[in-house]
Amino acid sequence: MRFGLAGINHETNTFHSIPTKYENFEKSGMLLRGKEIEKLYDSPSTIGGFYKASQDFDFELIPLMFATTGPLGTITSETFEKLISEILEMIEEKGPFDAVLLNLHGAAVSEEFHDMDGEITRRVRDLIGPEVPFGINLDMHANVSEQMILNTDITNVYQTTPHLDADETGYKCAELVYKTVQKEIFPTQSIETPPMTINIVNHNTNQEPMKSILAESRKLYSDDEVLSVSVAEGYPYSDIKKMGMSFVVITNNNMNKAKEYSKKIAKYAWSKRFEMDSQAPSIEEGLREAVSIREKPVVLMDSGDNIGAGSSADSTHILHKAREIGVSGILQTLYDPEAVEKCMNRIGSMITIKVGGKSDSLHGDPIEISGTVKKYFEGEFEDHGRTHGGTKYFDAGDTVVIETEDENTLILTSKRVGNTSIELYYSLGLNPINYPIIVAKGVQSPRPAFEPIASKIIALDSPGVTASGLHNFNFENRIKPMFPFEKEDALYD
Structure with missing residues (x-):
């Protein structure tokens, strides 16, 4: 047969x-x-x-x-x-x-x-x-x-x-x-x-x-x-x-x-x-809550840059807001092949460079950072555990780690890779439980990876092409009326 x-x-x-x-x-x-x-x-x-x-x-x-x-x-x-x-x-x-x-x-x-x-x-x-x-x-x-x-x-x-x-x-x-x-x-x-x-x-x-x-x-x-x-x-x-x-x-x-x-x-x-139809907290509300939680790490879900839903993977909105209100100790990935290329041959050196925010106008402006390029990694890794969708093989492309002067750790990748596995961190010699705040670019898909280590997971209503608030989008083809857009007019019986 x-x-x-x-x-x-x-x-x-x-x-x-x-x-x-x-x-x-x-x-x-x-x-x-x-x-x-x-x-x-x-x-x-x-x-x-x-x-x-x-x-x-x-x-x-x-x-x-x-x-x-x-x-x-x-x-x-x-x-x-x-x-x-x-x-x-x-x-x-x-x-x-x-x-x-x-x-x-x-x-x-x-x-x-x-x-x-x-x-x-x-x-x-x-x-x-x-x-x-x-x-x-x-x-x-x-x-x-x-x-x-x-x-x-x-x-x-x-x-x-x-x-x-x-x-x-x-x-x-x-x-x-x-x-x-x-x-x-x-x-x-x-x-x-x-x-x-x-x-x-x-x-x-x-x-x-x-x-x-x-x-x-x-x-x-x-x-x-x-x-x-x-x-x-x-x-x-x-x-x-x-x-x-x-x-x-x-x-x-x-x-x-x-x-x-x-x-x-x-x-x-x-x-x-x-x-x-419940809504997520703003970036600032989420950052302040994360700082107030004694047990670490707190994982912040960047819903507006949800890689698994088609986002850019290079949003800087959370990093900009964290700098504005004085929050540090963040571990996160950023898709930026241009920056990776500039850093690959500078392992161990200090660098000042603008990263992220380069794919489009929805995901924030590039943010300037100064720090030490700590490590290079070719980007391929495997996860043999239970992952969202059963994905086993991952490829972040050429990858570098920068420890910034304002005490953040940024992982710059040359391919868009969803944060559905924490094996990337271990492949880079990083232990995610040592960081106060981890930003995961997703909403639901990263949870199986992060729930075992997170003291709390907070989904944020961050801007972007995958923002959780559906009112942010101009739908032209959906049916009307439809819940939650036309709450009172949408009917089903």
């Missing part, structure tokens, strides 16, 4: 000024073909879950192509067509298959297709025909569409934020597809999309209100006909019509129940909508 494996995984921030091109996938080191994909088989990722299921259920997994890169702006039409054409060609060349499994994100946007993931499922379905079982596993920040549901037999979604169940949900997706092939089940899918989205500071599934919503969704499994229940939080930085929360229920040959249950959990989440 042969299952084709492929995927294009991208979280597209349509407010980002830099478009996503084919070269971004190439440079990420994660444009993988054939046996190259096998390096992910032992990772806690969706593909790792697919592989484990193939071993347990004794089907052959045929790796075709998998492409992923960090979030950036809208994917160019040329890039999308090049990627999807290669996947379709490989399905034709290596097929026929008994089933197809795709690792998608669910929040990919191209210039031509706002619902790019839906378009991928349409083209794959058109190629393989209506009878071949077809499953997709999506990120919890997916903007799930009706098109995805119509074109697949199984649509499954991570159920944790931070994302620690990519492998588990990938396994479940593959298991359900296998059982469909075996005719043990006959899946029927239903989706509900109430007009609502969530402030990203409230996405944590270990905290309310998402904790209760997930608990309520799990109650549906008391019905033996329920095969899968997926709550998708949506991705608020994609300005598209289908942006927002969605609820997918798969039953065994009972569409009426699938519709009833997806509606039920959607209505429960709708009843919690005002709890999802």
